[in-house]
Amino acid sequence: MMLKPVWIYLENGVFLEAKSFGFEGSRTGEIVFNTSMSGYQEIMSDPSYAGQFVVFTMPEIGIVGCNDDDMESQSIHASGMFVRSLNEIPSNFRARENLPSLLKKHDSMGICEIDTRYLTKMIRDGGPQMMIASTEVSDKETLKTMLKNSPRIEEVNYIEQVGTKKSYLHVKGVWNAETQSYNAAHNNLGKKIVAVDFGIKRNILNELCATGLEVEVIPHDFSADEIIERYKRGEIHGLFLSNGPGDPLILKKEVAQISKLIEAKVPMFGICLGHQLLSIAHGHPTYKLKFGQHGGNHPVKNTKTNIVEITAQNHNYNVPESVCSIAKVTHINLFDNTIEGLEYNDAPIFSVQHHPEASPGPHESKYIFQEFANRL
Structure with missing residues (x-):
């Protein structure tokens, strides 16, 4: 060539x-x-x-x-x-x-x-x-x-470009090395969640399905009122906020909707951008890191177990230390001591900054998906 x-x-x-x-x-x-x-x-x-x-x-x-x-x-x-x-x-x-x-x-x-x-x-x-x-x-x-x-x-609001425009059910599980194909999803928990697509990775959806959850993917411009009503009716059991591109501070409409869900105490789990938006919606704006965290070899300490997990990372923005006034830090990045995981004090909400779906990257944090399913 x-x-x-x-x-x-x-x-x-x-x-x-x-x-x-x-x-x-x-x-x-x-x-x-x-x-x-x-x-x-x-x-x-x-x-x-x-x-x-x-x-x-x-x-x-x-x-x-x-x-x-x-x-x-x-x-x-x-x-x-x-x-x-x-x-x-x-x-x-x-x-x-x-x-x-x-x-x-x-x-x-x-x-x-x-x-x-x-x-x-x-x-x-x-x-x-x-x-x-x-x-x-x-x-x-x-x-x-x-x-x-x-x-x-x-x-630029990139999530308008990369996310889905209509809702759909995700029915694929994790990769099976023996069959060289993805397992079919088995929704055997009897619980359903909605995953907000800000630029979601397929393997995140695969891992959510692998826990036994039924997963419905919805666009970024969702209605919090509709989600709250579905939650109250028992139609859904929780909400997942996905990863995504760009500066989270420009996503004011999305933050406003998430704030409503926080007030209604809808169970939520966020990864990367979702983690950042939860912090902003709680009144603690993100800041930009000097050169960001991008790689598959970042050590993160789980403060609950004191175990160090090697993780995949991809973010330029981070949540501030001030969020510790309303949440407990569950994970810390050992490269720069920045916050990698939070569990909020007065709501069934938690989030992580790193990528536990391990695509690409280590598998040491995959347990977080099952933890979300177990909490619902």
């Missing part, structure tokens, strides 16, 4: 040239790095990465190829990816296409033959920032102007 030149301009003034694969044209986004050793397809198809370019610290990317089963959503939502060395020819029995083909099909940009260690250190020291990459424009000043005139990631 012939790799075309691509020019990159970052808002700190850095101007670079590399090679491109996948989408051709111009694309803007926020640049972040991810330290996972595997799972590039799951990462790129995670809706939480909408509006972002992901720098992979793993230098060799592409060898396992891509397949439909490992997609975390119906599309690639990341603006693009940076890799040091691209492997175009997959070597895995599950592969159905290579990485460049997948990116091109979903209009996502791939950038290779670039020093990803340099980019990672730059983000580590200076934080994430906006950037533009183009296979069409090579002039630095023109790219600078194009970037300046583009919306910033915190100005």
Whole structure:
């Protein structure tokens, strides 16, 4: 495959040239790095990465190829990816296409033959920032102007783009390595929940179903009054708030609906963005981390058991220490001591910042899904 030149301009003034694969044209986004050793397809198809370019610290990317089963959503939502060395020819029995083909099909940009260690250190020291990459424009000043005139990631409501537009039942369980397929869901608990789709990952739904819950997925613009009425009638037993992209502080309508659910004491469980929205709805706004947490090797301490769990992470925003006035901290990130889990004092509500569905990543936090089901 012939790799075309691509020019990159970052808002700190850095101007670079590399090679491109996948989408051709111009694309803007926020640049972040991810330290996972595997799972590039799951990462790129995670809706939480909408509006972002992901720098992979793993230098060799592409060898396992891509397949439909490992997609975390119906599309690639990341603006693009940076890799040091691209492997175009997959070597895995599950592969159905290579990485460049997948990116091109979903209009996502791939950038290779670039020093990803340099980019990672730059983000580590200076934080994430906006950037533009183009296979069409090579002039630095023109790219600078194009970037300046583009919306910033915190100005865009990405959940309107990545979430479902209508409700549906999810009927798939977890991956079965022996059969090389997903198990069918068994709704044997006699309990039903609704999962609000802010950009939900498929494997989160799979894990919820694997507990025995019946799972109905609903759009982000849900009515709290309707949910409360269904809960009072016994039609549903709880609510799940999903992960998702962008700055949680711009989701004012969603926060207003969640506040109503809190007042009605509807049982709730949130992951990542859902965790953040619960904090905001309780009156404790989130803040942006210096360079975020993105990877599959983050140690998190469970304060109930004192066990350290290795977790998958993907977030730029965090809940503040002030939330401890109304909630108990259940998990702490041992890299930077930030809050990773909360259990609210006066309501049947808890949440975690990390991703216990382990796709990609370790499996050590999967018990949290069963904990949610047991509480209903």
